Amino acid sequence: MRPDPGLRVRGEGRFADGRARRGDHHESGAALLSAMARWTTPTGSFAAHFDPHSIRNSDGSSAARRVSAEFRRAGMDYDRRRHRVSARGRRTLSFPAVYPGADDTAGPGYTGQPAVASYYDWRPSE
Structure with missing residues (x-):
C-alpha cells in the first residue's frame, strides 16, 4: 500500500485508506543510521542490523538497490x-529522499517478525 503523498512526515498520520501510520520511529531509523x-x-x-528491502520507492517497488548504492557511496x-551494515571510521551517509510515510501492515520481515515498509520519494542524484 502506497502512503498518501499528503502525509505529514512527523507525528501520527493516516494512509489514504484510513489506517494509522506510526512514522516517527521509521524516519528516525534512517536518520539514526546516518x-x-x-x-x-x-x-x-559501526555495525547495525538493517533490511534494505523494507525501504520502498513511492510507487511501492523495492529501493534496496538504491539504498545499497548509498551505503557503498559512503564507504x-x-x-x-x-x-x-558496517563501517570502520566516521562515514557520511545520506539518503537523498523525502519520507512521505510507512506501511505498518507490510507483513513479516527477514526475521519473521512484523515489519514496516518505509516509503521514500528519491531526489535526483547530485
Whole structure:
C-alpha cells in the first residue's frame, strides 16, 4: 500500500485508506543510521542490523538497490546474509529522499517478525 503523498512526515498520520501510520520511529531509523555513521570516531567501527528491502520507492517497488548504492557511496559494507551494515571510521551517509510515510501492515520481515515498509520519494542524484 502506497502512503498518501499528503502525509505529514512527523507525528501520527493516516494512509489514504484510513489506517494509522506510526512514522516517527521509521524516519528516525534512517536518520539514526546516518547519525551513527557520523558519530563513529575515526578509529572506531559501526555495525547495525538493517533490511534494505523494507525501504520502498513511492510507487511501492523495492529501493534496496538504491539504498545499497548509498551505503557503498559512503564507504560502508552491507552483508546480505547477515543483514548487517558496517563501517570502520566516521562515514557520511545520506539518503537523498523525502519520507512521505510507512506501511505498518507490510507483513513479516527477514526475521519473521512484523515489519514496516518505509516509503521514500528519491531526489535526483547530485
